[in-house]
Amino acid sequence: MNNPRLRWLEVGVRAPVTDNEASVLVDKLVQVCGRSVLEHDGWLYAYFEEPDELSGFIERLRSRVSSAIGNEEIHVVTRWQANEDWSEKWKRGLGSKRITDTIVVRPSWVQFHPEPDDIVIVIDPGMAFGTAEHGTTRGSLRLLESALKVNDRILDVGSGTGILAIAAAALGASEAIAVEGDPPSFEALRENVERNGVSSRVQCIEEWADTHSLQRMGPVDGIVANLQSGVLSPLLPAFRNTLIQDGWLIMSGILSIEWPCFLEDTSAKGFRCVEVDHDTEWTSGLFRIV
Numbered sequence: 001m002n003n004p005r006l007r008w009l010e011v012g013v014r015a016p017v018t019d020n021e022a023s024v025l026v027d028k029l030v031q032v033c034g035r036s037v038l039e040h041d042g043w044l045y046a047y048f049e050e051p052d053e054l055s056g057f058i059e060r061l062r063s064r065v066s067s068a069i070g071n072e073e074i075h076v077v078t079r080w081q082a083n084e085d086w087s088e089k090w091k092r093g094l095g096s097k098r099i100t101d102t103i104v105v106r107p108s109w110v111q112f113h114p115e116p117d118d119i120v121i122v123i124d125p126g127m128a129f130g131t132a133e134h135g136t137t138r139g140s141l142r143l144l145e146s147a148l149k150v151n152d153r154i155l156d157v158g159s160g161t162g163i164l165a166i167a168a169a170a171l172g173a174s175e176a177i178a179v180e181g182d183p184p185s186f187e188a189l190r191e192n193v194e195r196n197g198v199s200s201r202v203q204c205i206e207e208w209a210d211t212h213s214l215q216r217m218g219p220v221d222g223i224v225a226n227l228q229s230g231v232l233s234p235l236l237p238a239f240r241n242t243l244i245q246d247g248w249l250i251m252s253g254i255l256s257i258e259w260p261c262f263l264e265d266t267s268a269k270g271f272r273c274v275e276v277d278h279d280t281e282w283t284s285g286l287f288r289i290v
Contacts, residue, residue, distance in 0.1 A: 008047045009051065012078070099138050100141065103121065103141055103167060147275075148171050153221050154221060155179065156225075161192050165198075166196045166198055179209045181209070219243065223250070225253075274286050
């Protein structure tokens, strides 16, 4: 749609949750809307681009939130916010973020004067998941800088905004294959790849990753997957078969309380953890094949 956006959909969500479930609820809303979530008087407020069909959108959102916290007692309220009333306030709350000594992530409207060795990635938060606002993305970027070698060929599974594939290309990967099955996220992925000038080294593939598709794209030197732990675990055998023997695997999206059990699962599937990154309640890990 080429016309300027006139309004945003504000969605308020409330559910009877424990402290841990509340963290999961916040992160699910961030993942779905790609923007910061506000808390006020026990309600969480997220902001969305105007959907094509409101009732269906709300039901899908309710279902995803319910599945994330294992609770069907979800209360949802909605109202419209004028673009000029909200978007500029939201933008003022976001700025450039230095993730490592060299990696900086900034929105397109923020000016930044880089140091000579800086890698600056331009990502506008939107409907796709994957911005420097989230601990799983920051952890993945730090581990990626540690693991990736120049001329590595890598897979970014569930690429979202494409931030990790873009970072891989900027760090010297010969090819980064960004796999994303969600159409709005795939559109954001392609736009961000073009905006950051890495189209020649980032291949965008619109499909949901599974065992067969991953192995078809291999072999690769490295895989980065910032997904939920329940999605990561079933893919572990495919990850192993897609990597070269001395390849590396970065996995993020694991709550710290889930980490011990997740680590046991990875060990049973033939991986050993060689580096760990903690960011808020999230844990990310760099793995090698045993």
